[in-house]
Amino acid sequence: MTMMRSGQVQPERFAALKSALEERRQAVGEEIERARRATLADGEVGDFEDQGATESLRTTTLELAELDRVRLAALDDALRRLECGRYGVCGECNGDIARDRLIALPFAVRCQSCQAAREKAERLAGATADLRSGGKVGW
Ligand SMILES: [Zn+2]
DSSP: OTTOOTTSOOHHHHHHHHHHHHHHHHHHHHHHHHHHHHHHHHHHHGGGSOHHHHHHHHHHHHHHHHHHHHHHHHHHHHHHHHHTTOTTBOTTTOOBOOHHHHHHOTTOOSOHHHHHHHHHHHHHHHHHHHHHHHHHHHO
8 A cells, every 4th residue: 555646545535435335335226126116016006096197106216216226337336446446546537536526526437627528528519419400490
């Protein structure tokens, strides 16, 4: 641990982060399981329910479960990066992710400037798509 880089996670912080991530991971896992059971239970009592309401409830539950799966994947990813010493390192430029940024966004995978560049590119792509669909409507 003598070759620790400036942005690297300190051992005591590593342990705290790891247990926080694992706790969160377990909570999300339980949420997914609950949502799955609720969806299954809905199917069994569906005959007497308003089909439309049941269907929209099921859709919402599934969407939430999907969101939880995304969160779970982000948590797994953060844990993996923590374990192989890549946590806090930008996935694009390999630079250190600022400490403040990690505190605000524990799952951040990019440094501030790479994230900003990416968001800018996404906004540009979105604007181009808007222009294209807008153009279509006009024709
Ligand atoms: Zn970067």
